[in-house]
Amino acid sequence: MRLKPLVATLVATFSLSLSSSALADEGMWQPHQLPELESILKAKGLEIDVESISKLTEFPMNAVISLGGCTASFVSPKGLVVTNHHCVYGSVQYNSTPENNILENGFLAKSPTEDLPAAPGSRVYVTKTVTNVTDEVIKGTNELTAKARYDALEKMKKR
Known part of the structure; x- marks a missing residue:
């Protein structure tokens, strides 16, 4: 009698694994693949020209950079980048002090001269x-x- 629940579980698991793979859709593409996938992407609702985002060394894709595990974008010609909070948490922590805890209080640079440096060892990788x-x-x-x-x-x- 113990075998029936085990068999039923195995059959259900196998059936579910088949059904989900039958509906799988890749969904993540590299930029150089976009031109050949244009009709598929347009059918999914893409409204922009795929050529405009398929070349990594041209605008706007050359504005996308790597922060070693996170992405960011240049937002100024002087190298200012914008990214997610968790990507620069170490730099925020590095610039915090007991007197001015930026992690708790936040920070706003009102001019480029007020910008704070990234933590030592921080790197920005740019695709050339x-x-x-x-x-x-x-x-x-x-x-x-x-x-x-x-x-x-x-x-x-x-x-």
Whole structure:
């Protein structure tokens, strides 16, 4: 009798896993993929021209930067960036003091001279070029076993 609940649970789990994968839609694309997906994106409601957001080294995409795990955008020609609070929490904490706890009180720079520095070690990464290396990476891996192919691709990533 104990087997029936187990079988029922396994059947239900298997059925649910099949139904969700049948409805799956990728939903996240890299900018260079957008032109080939234009009709799909337009059908989903995209109203802007995909060409305007498909080139990472041109406006507006070149205004998007990486803060090492978070994204941000340039909002001035002098390098001022805007991002989410949790992305710069360490810098806010770095600039806080017992007398002026910015974490609790907030902060507003009314002029560029009042801006506070980022914490030591903070980095902003800006995309300068984008190179498609797919052919170079997969060259000669088709005839390899799955494990050998995995190892070769891992080695290639670490170059």
